[in-house]
Amino acid sequence: MEKTRLALLETLFAAFNAHDAEAVMACFAPGIVFDAAAGPEAVGKRITGLEAVRAAFVGTWTSMPDVQWQVRRHAVFADRAVTEWLFTATAPAGGRIEVEGVDLFGFEGDLIVSKSAFRKDRPLQGV
Template sequence: MTKTLTAEDFKATFDAFNRHDVDAVMTHFADDCEFTTVAGAEEFGTLIVGAEAIAKAFSGVWAAMPDAEWADHKHFVSGDRAVSEWTFKGTDGEGRRIEAQGVDLFTIRDGKIVKKQAFRKQRPVIEPK
């Protein structure tokens, strides 16, 4: 039987995202994983390949938005696919705030994430007062 991940595994991963704990986040990612971001020049956003590059991208979000969080996250797994729903909240260095709902679609192979596709509602930033 092929090993998969559980909704509890994804909860732990998103809890680690919210702690900004890159090592714990990357626990379930394969070395050859792919991540498509919510924004970028391509129709899918930006493609980031490999666990090291993905960990660097996640750390970059936390550096740019020290209060970044994926609130109210929920997860389900069906075979080798998984979905996570969340509300992203974060403030950039200029005090602009992002609050938008989104989802991640995951592909799992042998108990590891091999693809993470992120989708987020397009919403204007909230300017500081």
């Protein structure tokens, strides 16, 4: 099961970097809960369900067309996983974003049911 979940994470991040909403959504369960890195809640911003999560990622790809997540490593532990990455993009108002972060994942069967993002808070570069 861990090899299957590792392959799912590799597929997910390839889809993120291709800005392929359909391929990203295929990795998530219908009730996906995504806790974004920033927002008004203690969890950041909680986004629930395929359509809302799809809209969040499409919004990111639209506002930062060059956004990429360079995976450093994945680690799968039964029904949980951690992915370490480098987030790079050009901010909508200009300036370069380059920060490290991690995602914490939960699985049910062969799909992801939760994703919680954490990333460093760093000033824009080249502003």
